[in-house]
Amino acid sequence: FRQPFNLAKPCKRFVFYLHNVAYDGDNTDNATSAAIVNPLGLGDFSFGKFVIMDNPVTMDQNMLSEQVARVQGFFFYHGKTKYDTWLSWSVVFNSTQHKGALNIMGENAFMEPTRDLPVVGGTGDFVMTRGIATFMTDLVEGSKYFRVKMDIKLYECYY
């Protein structure tokens, strides 16, 4: 039987914020994500809307603070009776402190206060890593901006 890990003692942990500025056709300079497919009209909760993102990550809630990583990937809406999304993205580090990426995928019912998604793999400093990312929506400003707090706990670390 495999050596159990201790949920309370991740071998590595990151707590930081991703900032998403939706492209609205005019904000090319500031936009960090954009819908490549618009809602289908199946229900009233954006079913089918598919968003690609390349978002900055900072240690605090200020989008203009020093960028420590980027979140690159996609999410889409799949709820017919409530807002529900599914996502797959990478947290990509390129700083003096960390080099490499963490890959996260799964169900993100973002109306829930907290959501867990698995970290299914990594590269560089995070090669062969796995763990759990807990997402908490920190701020939503209509359809223009949202900020998500990510609490990433790794349970398999090799560096």
Next chain:
Amino acid sequence: FRQPFNLAKPCKRFVFYLHNVAYDGDNTDNATSAAIVNPLGLGDFSFGKFVIMDNPVTMDQNMLSEQVARVQGFFFYHGKTKYDTWLSWSVVFNSTQHKGALNIMGENAFMEPTRDLPVVGGTGDFVMTRGIATFMTDLVEGSKYFRVKMDIKLYECYY
């Protein structure tokens, strides 16, 4: 060296059915999935068709039986000379028995009698899990409905 697992003895196993009702523009109430991109016309096997799904899962073949989980995610067609799909989705449990999700991704040549896809991660009761999902197409009714039998075998379990 890691303790090898025994393919014949998964630590957990689920055998159940997912039900997919395709949206046809009129069946908003019953639809459980919809194409957000239609075939490109590259070959005659729906290349490029991209489907988002939020499908019920039951223990038997009756779609109206008690729902034990939902399958949320996407699949798309990528075959030029035959029907072939690639998918990534979560089996999301929210019952008294199980809480959490299993994440599956990979090639799904659904014309084959059985297909294996990896379970690459999990959350909740399935945190840090991995295994294999064997899919068998159980029924196809034109482009309106299909049912897939999923035999999910986990080889790394902690709960």
